[in-house]
Amino acid sequence: MRLIIRDNAANVGEYIGDYIAKRINDFEPTPEKPFVLGLPTGSSPIPTYKHLIKLVKEGKLSFKNVVTFNMDEYVGLPRDHSESYHTFMFREFFSHIDIPPSQVNILDGNAKDLIGECNAYEARIKAHGGIELFLGGIGEDGHIAFNEPGSSLASRTRIKTLAYDTILANARFFNNDIAAVPRMALTVGVATVLDAREVVVVVTGQRKALALSKAIEEGVNHLWTLSALQMHPWALIVADEDATAELHVKTVKYFKSIERVQDEVEEMHAKLRAEGKSDQVGSME
Ligand SMILES: N[C@@H]1[C@@H](O)[C@H](O)[C@@H](COP(=O)(O)O)O[C@@H]1O
Numbered sequence: 001m002r003l004i005i006r007d008n009a010a011n012v013g014e015y016i017g018d019y020i021a022k023r024i025n026d027f028e029p030t031p032e033k034p035f036v037l038g039l040p041t042g043s044s045p046i047p048t049y050k051h052l053i054k055l056v057k058e059g060k061l062s063f064k065n066v067v068t069f070n071m072d073e074y075v076g077l078p079r080d081h082s083e084s085y086h087t088f089m090f091r092e093f094f095s096h097i098d099i100p101p102s103q104v105n106i107l108d109g110n111a112k113d114l115i116g117e118c119n120a121y122e123a124r125i126k127a128h129g130g131i132e133l134f135l136g137g138i139g140e141d142g143h144i145a146f147n148e149p150g151s152s153l154a155s156r157t158r159i160k161t162l163a164y165d166t167i168l169a170n171a172r173f174f175n176n177d178i179a180a181v182p183r184m185a186l187t188v189g190v191a192t193v194l195d196a197r198e199v200v201v202v203v204t205g206q207r208k209a210l211a212l213s214k215a216i217e218e219g220v221n222h223l224w225t226l227s228a229l230q231m232h233p234w235a236l237i238v239a240d241e242d243a244t245a246e247l248h249v250k251t252v253k254y255f256k257s258i259e260r261v262q263d264e265v266e267e268m269h270a271k272l273r274a275e276g277k278s279d280q281v282g283s284m285e
Contacts, residue, residue, distance in 0.1 A: 001235045002262055003216060003255040005244055009204040012238050013047020016135070016202055019236075020052065021061045023133055023198075026270060029065035034103070036125075038134030038193070039093075040071045040145070041085045044202045045137055049093040056097045063099035067128055069121075071136065071145035072187035073109040075159065083173045084109070107157070107186040118157040118186055125192070134196035138203055141165050142211035142224035146187035149223045153231075155189030190228045199232050203239040212239060213246040 006012045020037070029035040039045070055061040073085045080087060086106050094104055105124060111117035125131060136144050141163060147155060148163040162170075167181045174180035193199060203212050215226035216237065229235040244252050269281045 001216065001229055001232070001237065002259075003251075004236065004238045004259060005252065005256060006238065006240055008240050008242075009044070010047050012202055012204055012240050013045075013049075013051050016045075016048040016200060016238050017051025017055060019200065019238075020048070020133065020135065021055050022270075024061060024063075024066060026274060027132065031065055034065045034067045034128070036128045036130065036132045037066055037068050038071065038131045038136075038188070038196055039068050039089070040135055040137045040202075041088045042137040044204050044208075045135065046092055048135070048202060053093065053096040063097045063103075066099060067103045068094075068099065068105060069125055069128075069131060069188075070104075070106040071134075071193075072185050073107040074182040075109040075114065075184040075186060077109060077182050079108075079110060109182075109186055114159050114186060118159065121157045121186075121188070122192065125195075131196035133198045133200060134193050136193060136199065136201045138201060138208060138211055138215075138226050139166055140169055140207050140211060142214055142226045144190065144193055144201070144226050144228075146185040147190050147193075147225040149225070151190055151222060151225050153190045153220070153222055153225070153228045156192050157186065157188045160185050160187050190225050194228060194232050198234045198236070199229060200236045200238065201226065201229065203237055203243045205240070206242045206245050208239075208243045209245040209247075212237070212243050213248075217247065217251055 004015060006015055024035050027035045052061065056063065070085060070089060077084045089106060107121055108117050138144055141149050146160045146162065148160060148166060161184055167178060170181050171178045211224060211226060214224040215229065218227065220227045220230050272280050
C-alpha cells in the first residue's frame with residue numbers, strides 16, 4: 001500500500017485528479033474498451049471532482065469512453081431528493097463533464113427487489129470486465145462505501161444497515177435531523193472494492209485520523225473495513241496533513257521518504273502498461 005501525504009484537502013484533490021486523468025489517458029479508452037471507474041460520494045472527493053472537471057474543461061481529459069459505477073446509495077430516498085447519491089453525483093460531477101448518462105451506473109435504492117438490484121449490479125460490473133480503478137472515501141469509523149464495522153471482508157453488493165455513528169455523521173446533510181437520515185443503504189462490498197485492479201482512497205481532515213491509523217498501522221480487521229486494503233496489490237491512500245494526526249511520526253516519515261522512489265517504479269509500470277504488458281505489472285506496496 002502506498003500513502004501519499006499532501007498539505008491540505010485541495011492539494012489531495014489535485015493529486016488524485018491528475019492521477020486518475022493520467023490513468024484514463026494512458027488507457028486510451030474506446031467505445032469497445034471503455035475505462036471502468038468506481039466512484040464515491042461524500043465531501044472528501046469533492047476537490048478531486050472539481051479538479052477532474054477543470055481538466056475536462058481544459059480539454060486534457062474526456063469521459064466519453066469511461067463507464068462509472070458508484071459505491072452506494074441510500075434505500076428509500078427518492079432519486080431526486082437533494083441528498084440522494086444520484087443527485088449528488090450529477091450535481092457535483094456528472095453534469096459538468098462529457099460522460100454520456102447511459103454510461104453512469106448507480107444502485108437504485110428504490111428498486112422493488114433490492115437483493116436482485118444488488119446481484120444485477122455485481123453482474124454488470126463483471127460484464128464490463130471489472131473495475132479498473134475504484135476511488136473511495138472513508139467514514140469516521142473507517143468504513144469504505146457503506147461497509148460498516150463488522151462487515152465481512154468477503155462481502156459483495158448488498159443491503160446494509162447503517163451504523164448509528166454514520167447516521168449521526170450524515171445528519172449534517174439532512175438539516176441535522178437524525179430521524180431524516182435513511183437507516184439502510186445499498187453498497188458494494190469490501191470484496192467488490194478489492195476486486196478492482198487499483199484502489200485509490202481519499203482521507204482528509206482530523207475526523208478521519210483515527211480510522212487512518214487503524215487502517216494502516218494495525219492489522220486487517222473487519223471493525224475498520226478500510227484495513228482490508230492491506231490485502232490489495234495496488235492500493236493508494238492520499239491523505240492531508242490533518243488526517244495523519246494519529247499516525248506515528250515514524251510512519252509518516254517512512255511514507256514520505258519512499259514517495260520519490262515509488263514515483264520512479266510507477267513510471268516503469270506505466271511503461272509496461274503502455275506496451276500492453278499489463279500481466280508483467282507487479283504489485284505496489
Ligand atoms: N457512504 C459514504 C462513504 O462512501 C463516504 O466515504 C463517507 C464519508 O463522507 P465524507 O467524505 O463526507 O466524510 O460518507 C458516507 O458514509
